[in-house]
Amino acid sequence: MSQGILLFIEQRDGVLNRTSFEAMVAAQGIASATGEKLSAVVFGKSIAPVASEVAAKRLEAVYTVEDDKLAEYTSDGYVAASKQVVEKLAPRFVVLSHTYQVRDFAPKLAAALGKTFVTDCVGFRVDGSDVVFTRQIFQGKINTDVRVTGVPPFLASFQAGSYRADKAEAAETPAPITPLEISMADVQIRAQAEPKFQEAKQAVDLSQAPLIVAVGRGIKSQENIEIVQKLAEALGAEIAASRPICDNEWLPMDRQIGSSGQTVSPKLYIAVGISGAIQHVVGMKNAQTIVAINKDAEAPIFDIADYGIVGDLFEIVPALTAEIKKVKSEG
Amino acid sequence: MNIVVCLKQVPKKDSILRIGPDQKWIDERDISYEMSEADAYALEEALRQKEKHGGEVIVISAGPERVRQSIKEALAKGADRAIHLHDPIFDTATDAAAIARSLAAALKDEKCDLILTGLQSDDYGFAQVGLILAEQLGLPSATIVMEVQPEEGAVRVKRELESGWFQWVRLPMPALLTIQSGINQLRYATLKGIMAAKKKEIREVKAADAGLTADDLKPAQVIERAYLPEKTKRTEFIEGKPADAAAKLVEKLRFDARVI
Ligand SMILES: Cc1cc2nc3c(=O)[nH]c(=O)nc-3n(C[C@H](O)[C@H](O)[C@H](O)COP(=O)(O)OP(=O)(O)OC[C@H]3O[C@@H](n4cnc5c(N)ncnc54)[C@H](O)[C@@H]3O)c2cc1C
Ligand SMILES: Nc1ncnc2c1ncn2[C@@H]1O[C@H](COP(=O)(O)O)[C@@H](O)[C@H]1O
Numbered sequence: 046m047s048q049g050i051l052l053f054i055e056q057r058d059g060v061l062n063r064t065s066f067e068a069m070v071a072a073q074g075i076a077s078a079t080g081e082k083l084s085a086v087v088f089g090k091s092i093a094p095v096a097s098e099v100a101a102k103r104l105e106a107v108y109t110v111e112d113d114k115l116a117e118y119t120s121d122g123y124v125a126a127s128k129q130v131v132e133k134l135a136p137r138f139v140v141l142s143h144t145y146q147v148r149d150f151a152p153k154l155a156a157a158l159g160k161t162f163v164t165d166c167v168g169f170r171v172d173g174s175d176v177v178f179t180r181q182i183f184q185g186k187i188n189t190d191v192r193v194t195g196v197p198p199f200l201a202s203f204q205a206g207s208y209r210a211d212k213a214e215a216a217e218t219p220a221p222i223t224p225l226e227i228s229m230a231d232v233q234i235r236a237q238a239e240p241k242f243q244e245a246k247q248a249v250d251l252s253q254a255p256l257i258v259a260v261g262r263g264i265k266s267q268e269n270i271e272i273v274q275k276l277a278e279a280l281g282a283e284i285a286a287s288r289p290i291c292d293n294e295w296l297p298m299d300r301q302i303g304s305s306g307q308t309v310s311p312k313l314y315i316a317v318g319i320s321g322a323i324q325h326v327v328g329m330k331n332a333q334t335i336v337a338i339n340k341d342a343e344a345p346i347f348d349i350a351d352y353g354i355v356g357d358l359f360e361i362v363p364a365l366t367a368e369i370k371k372v373k374s375e376g
Numbered sequence: 377m378n379i380v381v382c383l384k385q386v387p388k389k390d391s392i393l394r395i396g397p398d399q400k401w402i403d404e405r406d407i408s409y410e411m412s413e414a415d416a417y418a419l420e421e422a423l424r425q426k427e428k429h430g431g432e433v434i435v436i437s438a439g440p441e442r443v444r445q446s447i448k449e450a451l452a453k454g455a456d457r458a459i460h461l462h463d464p465i466f467d468t469a470t471d472a473a474a475i476a477r478s479l480a481a482a483l484k485d486e487k488c489d490l491i492l493t494g495l496q497s498d499d500y501g502f503a504q505v506g507l508i509l510a511e512q513l514g515l516p517s518a519t520i521v522m523e524v525q526p527e528e529g530a531v532r533v534k535r536e537l538e539s540g541w542f543q544w545v546r547l548p549m550p551a552l553l554t555i556q557s558g559i560n561q562l563r564y565a566t567l568k569g570i571m572a573a574k575k576k577e578i579r580e581v582k583a584a585d586a587g588l589t590a591d592d593l594k595p596a597q598v599i600e601r602a603y604l605p606e607k608t609k610r611t612e613f614i615e616g617k618p619a620d621a622a623a624k625l626v627e628k629l630r631f632d633a634r635v636i
Binding site: 121144145148149161162181182185189191193194195235237238239240242244262293304305307334336337343348349350352353355363364372 | 387389392393395402471472473476495498499500501502503504506507508510511512516517518519520535536537538539540541542543544545546547548557558561596597598599600601602603604605607608609611612613614615618619621622623625626628629630633635636
């Protein structure tokens with residue numbers, strides 16, 4: 046009989062990934078709504094400090110899985126180890142955070158187990174004895190409620206930012222930490238990973254910029270970038286961009302905001318022709334004031350904007366530039 | 377080097393999406409379609425590798441009749457031949473595992489060195505089909521790939537990690553890679569390419585040809601309801617002609633938000 050909820054904790058070099066606590070909030074919620082017991086598992090090498098940090102939270106047990114083959118993350122190592130753990134513990138749900146690492150191995154884990162995996166969830170609801178997951182399709186434009194069928198365990202990963210890590214409930218007394226024995230001797234690691242690196246030092250650091258004007262694909266062509274550049278100049282703001290703009294080399298890579306770019310928290314962030322996909326939003330949602338200019342009133346960016354103008358950026362941005370110049374010249 | 381590219385056709389990026397009458401998917405009337413963005417980059421990467429190292433580029437796509445349009449586009453850009461999984465039964469495979477099973481069954485006799493997929497589709501966005509396919513075919517894999525360097529019997533790839541970090545990983549071939557948008561610059565099909573594509577093979581595969589039944593492709597997760605996300609933040613929408621809206625916005629930013 047499958048029972049309980051097993052939360053996967055992510056760590057690198059002994060440092061816990063904070064999004065694991067976000068997923069923990071979801072897992073604690075599912076646990077209390079279903080009456081299932083929650084435990085967590087940490088994979089790696091020298092992970093005792095991470096395990097203790099996790100054990101201080103409200104859950105029944107923390108398992109550690111240590112092996113030389115897990116010292117550095119590899120897809121083969123993680124699939125082999127986590128498959129054994131899931132088979133041994135036979136949980137009803139496996140909960141993960143939807144990090145790049147989880148994207149890299151968890152679908153394979155699900156396939157190796159022959160189980161279903163609901164990725165990138167933003168919420169859940171308990172319906173009788175079922176858990177119905179909410180996930181977004183079309184890059185956040187539409188929500189769906191997803192029901193899983195078949196034999197558990199069911200795997201589910203939660204999107205960064207869908208729960209607040211500081212809401213993870215603490216325990217009165219720490220949970221017991223139990224090492225799990227698995228056999229990795231026969232596991233072949235096919236990938237050889239080289240050390241991680243960052244590209245040549247970024248020329249611009251946008252993290253300290255007080256004012257940012259960011260441009261997205263709504264700008265349509267490289268020549269048009271100038272329109273937004275003028276707005277940035279009038280404001281004395283830095284210019285930034287969504288990923289497709291940098292992919293097209295319309296602006297340099299170091300102007301990219303988002304999960305694979307820079308994270309910023311300016312006083313003012315003006316998003317021009319940006320739809321508001323989660324990978325962009327994680328990089329700018331902590332801006333103090335967010336303005337969105339978009340022709341689509343349903344664009345997800347309006348979900349986080351303080352002020353919105355629905356309309357054609359090619360009309361609105363020049364008008365805004367003119368207005369700012371006017372106000373500035375009046376002193 | 378022979379490369380298979382998995383292509384998915386999805387609604388065009390600029391489509392106005394409405395919830396369909398069954399409230400389980402979008403309203404597909406009046407929607408036009410295109411190749412999912414990351415898949416277009418995967419195709420481009422395959423074509424560039426072929427131009428450097430020789431071999432064949434085979435595209436595979438599961439979907440209804442309209443998918444042929446994207447397949448033809450891929451052939452016009454330079455792919456050599458195509459496999460179209462075209463059968464109402466395939467269209468019932470609506471979760472990632474079922475889609476991967478369809479592709480795996482159709483690819484089991486293809487001899488290839490690399491399989492490329494997009495890192496995630498623009499409609500479902502499971503970020504799973506490629507990896508499940510790799511597991512089913514017993515292949516090593518790497519995700520979110522930003523550079524591909526074939527070596528003798530192996531491939532060295534640059535993986536994107538979070539917040540501007542990268543890592544090179546070497547995998548033995550055959551391998552499956554999920555490609556990130558922006559890995560290269562996309563080409564357009566030329567008139568010559570479009571003409572040449574007319575003679576290229578598009579092999580249609582029915583579920584039965586791949587040895588699959590409706591039961592094999594039954595999804596284990598189903599969309600029970602599709603709806604527009606509820607807004608959690610109260611955006612103050614500013615209306616009026618551009619100049620008026622601009623003036624109002626600047627006033628708000630100066631005197632309410634006090635950020636300029
Ligand atoms: C692993 C991963 C990492 C990623 N990392 C990042 C990242 O770091 N940063 C990032 O930005 N993205 C990232 N992305 C991509 C992200 O998912 C989106 O695809 C991207 O942010 C979309 O950019 P956009 O909003 O500019 O384009 P689109 O989504 O195409 O939106 C364009 C918007 O412009 C509007 N528009 C069009 N014409 C006009 C007009 N005339 N006037 C006004 N509005 C108009 C449209 O309504 C639309 O909302 C990543 C994706 C993945 C899978
Ligand atoms: N119906 C399909 N036909 C061919 N390839 C597909 C199909 N669905 C998904 N894929 C491939 O799998 C990738 C990931 O899709 P997804 O798991 O839906 O995010 C896509 O970018 C495609 O390369």
